[in-house]
Amino acid sequence: MKENNKMGTAVVTGASSGLGAVFAERLAKRGYDLKLVARRKDRLDSLAEKLESNYGIKVTNLVADLGLDTDLEKVAEDLRNDKSITLLINNAGTSTLTSVTKTSVLKQKEMVNVNITALMLLSNAILPQFLEKNEGTLINIASVLGFYSLPISAVYSGTKGFVVQYTKGLQEEVKGTNIHVQLVNPATTATEIWEVGGIPLSALEQSTIMKTEDCVDAILAGLDKGELITHPSVNDQNLIDAYEDARLKLMQGSQTSQPAERYTKN
Ligand SMILES: NC(=O)C1=CN([C@@H]2O[C@H](COP(=O)(O)OP(=O)(O)OC[C@H]3O[C@@H](n4cnc5c(N)ncnc54)[C@H](OP(=O)(O)O)[C@@H]3O)[C@@H](O)[C@H]2O)C=CC1
Ligand SMILES: CC(=O)[C@H](N)C(=O)O
Incomplete structure (x- = not known):
């Protein structure tokens, strides 16, 4: 161990x-020591063992339910006291994909607690x-559903919309x-979150699903390029630039102090 x-x-x-x-594996390969956070201790323990033995780095697991105030505060306190931290990836997230009226308050709160x-x-x-x-790097994982809503994603999209604006x-x-802060908007990626959310990956249009490894490698390539916003699956950079440009122009266009003419003229 180094x-x-x-x-x-x-x-x-x-x-x-x-x-x-996958982030954990890629960062271990880059030589970082790791602090891994999640609820499933067995998964974290076997990942830590594998990464320590394969890469000779140190891995510390923080088993915590980030939806619970007490656990979250323990993790936050650990981070505050650990001056060796150079990178934080806020990646944990959960989703329930149903209409608001069919989503329990518990599930809605869980999305707000974990994702926001x-x-x-x-x-x-x-x-x-x-x-x-x-110095330091913060990566916040949002989603394409941070700028788009489906009839089954009002709460999830709302939480990811928060991540987008908060990170900006x-x-x-x-x-x-x-300090570098990277906002990431992945689209559909082959992970367990779809099962968690109530939609199996098999029900999705297969040609839209990205491999998890490809998504992470694209995000880290974006980081290495110094990107502020990374859309792993968007090939056309013009789309990203046009969206950002329209957002800024709309903001500038709102600073008029006057009601728009369409509201004042018959
Ligand atoms: N897959 C996709 O299509 C997309 C994913 N994203 C985002 O990517 C991020 C990663 O998700 P992804 O890898 O896809 O899905 P996974 O379900 O595979 O991973 C989610 C991770 O978050 C952890 N997590 C969930 N709830 C809690 C909790 N209460 N406390 C602590 N940890 C928690 C899970 O660990 P555990 O259950 O052990 O606690 C798990 O490690 C999320 O923010 C998601 O919203 C964004 C766009 C697309
Ligand atoms: C809808 C989802 O659950 C997915 N994680 C996404 O952000 O697209």
């Missing part, structure tokens, strides 16, 4: 499956030390520092 790892420690939430487990509150409070926990050191806000806050 002493004083130069890469520092990467924290990956939701590392027990899907994108998080945990991501926000763990960002809160890490940013002060990044600012103090004037953080990017504005850290402008001029050496």
